[in-house]
Amino acid sequence: MSCVTNDEVPTQVATDSAPRPRARRRGRPSVPLLSQKRITRAAVELIGARGYPALTMAALARELRVAPSALYNHVASKRDLLRWLQDHVNRGIDASAFDTEPWDVALERWARSYRDAYVRHAPLVPVIAVTPIAGSPHTVAMYEGVVAGLCAGGWPEAEAVDVVVALESFVLGSAMDATAPADIFDVPDDAAAPALARAGLLRAGRDNADAAFEAGLAALVTGFRARHPGGAGG
Amino acid sequence: MSCVTNDEVPTQVATDSAPRPRARRRGRPSVPLLSQKRITRAAVELIGARGYPALTMAALARELRVAPSALYNHVASKRDLLRWLQDHVNRGIDASAFDTEPWDVALERWARSYRDAYVRHAPLVPVIAVTPIAGSPHTVAMYEGVVAGLCAGGWPEAEAVDVVVALESFVLGSAMDATAPADIFDVPDDAAAPALARAGLLRAGRDNADAAFEAGLAALVTGFRARHPGGAGG
DNA sequence: ACCTGAACACCGTTCAAGT
């Protein structure tokens, strides 16, 4: 009550009824307002709330209550921001089965977890495909776990990477496919595409993206099992 | 020579030495300058010459010697233009093997042709995944041929579409992967990722994208053969 | 080093005015 600390005029109090959205002195703040962690976190929240089209540098800066140009003291470009996001998303992928399960079981679990993560982040997929992993610690850790697990399961190192890249291509393609509208294969006139039209009727109401992913995943693992050096396959 | 038609002052002739880059009366031309065909053709040429980043509505209009706003009399949006491009690229994919070869051989050939086409058009991949095929005649024809071929080869219609979608996901993911830099898996410090580092050394100099694609394609086809209802597989 | 504020060079798209 009678204390003399500086809480009688907190920054939220307006001097009168006029709205004063923010006030900060012009120069460098004594403690930095931004960091990679804070920027990434705000970007994830923004995407979660309003989707990828809403992720603009201006909107992100607004979320962080900062001028847009302030972001460029921490990240070189929007492209680099997307790389941070990629690493954040990869952190959520579960590759732990490679520690406990046979390589083929682990591969299936990893693929499902990987696809699940990117179905919600499909706009990152084109970024992933072209981005060297070196600067992304969680991404490196994930691949190391997967490749080490495959090698422990009997795969030669060079071939293990082929398996990983092939599976990743399928997973990322499937993640993009999962964002498609359900009626993507609908055809207007049945005469021009009778097989497609019949198939469309048979498939109506199914979750086609999931079914195709599971079919492809099973085929891929079956095929790799057949190729595995010490395997029971052909 | 002595004819009285309107060719004595063609549009290319400048009245004096001053450069006059273009001259056209303001109103509607007697014969339309643009069409879907001409716009698509110019876009393909522009992409071929200067790449996808150069494909802007302004640059495309310039190529066609037209004001940017003129394009919008023919195409509703840049997105729709990309759909036209998708259909054009799909026209170049060879699915003819389904007419003459067993389904598994045809599937492999189609997949290679499909990937080849989109390696040069990777920026279209995210568009494809989300675009209904109905408005794209060549795309519909391609899928119809593939699904009909699979059905003729003994696949039930609904399952045939799963096979197609799974293979397509793999192909499009692989096309994006093929645009990645060769050193995408390089890791700076070997201690943190020893398996990855060893694999990187073994793979240096190889065409890794091609190897991974062929490995995945072979596995996928092997797996589908094993699942085929009338097949010799398990 | 790290912020603000004011620019810059684009981008896709719209629309009135012309024929």
Add this chain to the structure above:
DNA sequence: ACCTGAACACCGTTCAAGT
């Protein structure tokens, strides 16, 4: 119907000026 020209509402990014 189909073009031009002039706008509009963005976008990512740069940079001098401040502390």
